[in-house]
Amino acid sequence: MADNGxxxxxxxxxxxxxxxxxxxxxxxxxxxxxxxxxxxxxxxAAGAPVQADVSKLEEGxxxxxxxxxxxxxxxxxxxxxxxxxxxxxxxxxxxxxxxVPQQPDYVTGPLRSIRPDISVLVGICTHLxxxxxxxxxxxxxxxxxxPGGYFxxxxxxxxxxxxxxxxxxxxxxxxxxxPYRFESDDVIIVGExxxxx
Numbered sequence: 090m091a092d093n094g095x096x097x098x099x100x101x102x103x104x105x106x107x108x109x110x111x112x113x114x115x116x117x118x119x120x121x122x123x124x125x126x127x128x129x130x131x132x133x134a135a136g137a138p139v140q141a142d143v144s145k146l147e148e149g150x151x152x153x154x155x156x157x158x159x160x161x162x163x164x165x166x167x168x169x170x171x172x173x174x175x176x177x178x179x180x181x182x183x184x185x186x187x188x189v190p191q192q193p194d195y196v197t198g199p200l201r202s203i204r205p206d207i208s209v210l211v212g213i214c215t216h217l218x219x220x221x222x223x224x225x226x227x228x229x230x231x232x233x234x235x236p237g238g239y240f241x242x243x244x245x246x247x248x249x250x251x252x253x254x255x256x257x258x259x260x261x262x263x264x265x266x267x268p269y270r271f272e273s274d275d276v277i278i279v280g281e282x283x284x285x286x
Contacts, residue, residue: 137280143207144275151223153212156279160212160220161267163277166205166250170225173236174250175199181234183254184263191215191252192266193282201251201266209279210252211265219243221264225250239264 139156141163146152148167153160166174177199179185185199192201202208214221221239224230230240232247239248247255252264270283 139279140272141277141279142275143277148206149225151225154279156211156267161279162208162210162212162223163279164208164210164223164225164250166200166208170237170250171200171205173227177236177249178234181255182249183256183258183261185253187253187263189262191263193268195283196266199251199253201253201263203269203271207277208251209266209269209277211267213265214241214243214246214260215254215262215264216241216244216246216258216260221246221248 139154139161141152141154141161143152143163143165146163146165148165149170151162151164153162155161179199187197187201196202200208201210212220219241221241224235224240225237227235227237229235229237230247236249238250239252241247241260244259246258246260248260248264249255252266254260254263267279268282269277269279270281272278
């Protein structure tokens with residue numbers, strides 16, 4: 090006889106209303122929580138492809154663009170730079186054929202680039218993350234038969250003009266080649282492959 094004086098219809102209404110309010114509250118808490126898992130607009134922009142206009146880049150010059158918070162070097166090689174890189178003794182390099190995957194599959198050969206005259210490299214040493222110095226001339230570094238390239242003064246790593254690492258230096262692998270494509274003869278999109286465009 091515990092049901093004496095209890096309105097069962099009202100009880101069901103209150104129970105249903107409480108359940109609905111609780112469910113709406115749970116959804117109201119869950120939506121912002123799940124939305125917080127999405128990267129911010131700033132983070133999405135940091136990973137976005139970067140456009141670089143190389144039309145004003147003179148032979149032998151380097152320009153730097155930022156992609157994903159890292160410097161990307163774009164060098165317009167001279168015919169002499171191309172020849173020195175292709176003719177360089179591969180026995181002096183740790184990974185002359187770029188067997189360690191530091192570049193996209195479509196970047197092959199000793200120049201490690203899509204076009205021989207344009208080099209695109211991430212400007213961070215593979216040893217401890219320093220930024221190597223650009224030394225393109227054959228006499229720019231005190232080394233026998235220096236072909237031109239990049240020198241990391243922090244710990245003494247050397248890279249040729251294609252970013253291939255020399256033997257017996259602290260850097261373990263070649264400089265990274267980021268994904269990139271040519272939108273036109275003078276415009277490079279860094280961070281985007283030809284297939285994903």
